[in-house]
Amino acid sequence: MGSRDNRQPHEWLRLVKSFEYAINGLKNAILKERNLQIHLVLSILVILLSFYCKIAIDDWIIVIIMIGGVIVLELINTAIERVVDLVTTDFHPLAKLAKDVSAAAVLVFSFIAVIVGILIFTPYLF
Numbered sequence: 863m864g865s866r867d868n869r870q871p872h873e874w875l876r877l878v879k880s881f882e883y884a885i886n887g888l889k890n891a892i893l894k895e896r897n898l899q900i901h902l903v904l905s906i907l908v909i910l911l912s913f914y915c916k917i918a919i920d921d922w923i924i925v926i927i928m929i930g931g932v933i934v935l936e937l938i939n940t941a942i943e944r945v946v947d948l949v950t951t952d953f954h955p956l957a958k959l960a961k962d963v964s965a966a967a968v969l970v971f972s973f974i975a976v977i978v979g980i981l982i983f984t985p986y987l988f
Contacts, residue, residue, distance in 0.1 A: 891936075891940050895940050897939075898933070901932050901936055905929045908925060909925075911983065915986035916986075921982045928975040928978050932971055942960060942961065943964065946960050
């Protein structure tokens with residue numbers, strides 16, 4: 863028999879638990895992070911606009927990558943902020959820098975996503 867048949871039941875339980883932890887983290891972030899909520903609302907609007915404009919499949923792929931990138935970076939930014947808050951409650955220049963740089967990553971990618979969105983949707987709208 864193949865090696866997959868030799869997996870212990872606890873390995874499958876660990877896999878299921880890892881998905882539960884990830885879903886819990888996503889739910890927590892959606893409920894508590896205002897910036898993520900804003901990105902999700904804007905993402906829904908972009909998806910609706912994409913359906914309305916009947917964009918091509920290659921444009922859909924790019925839109926999905928841009929939306930996913932912004933959301934992933936916002937989740938990473940949230941994780942970095944929480945770890946920094948866990949490490950120190952005192953003001954420290956390096957803690958501030960870590961938070962600022964992770965927020966900057968989201969900001970830069972968001973600007974790129976807006977530019978890509980303009981390039982994709984302009985021909986459909988005008």
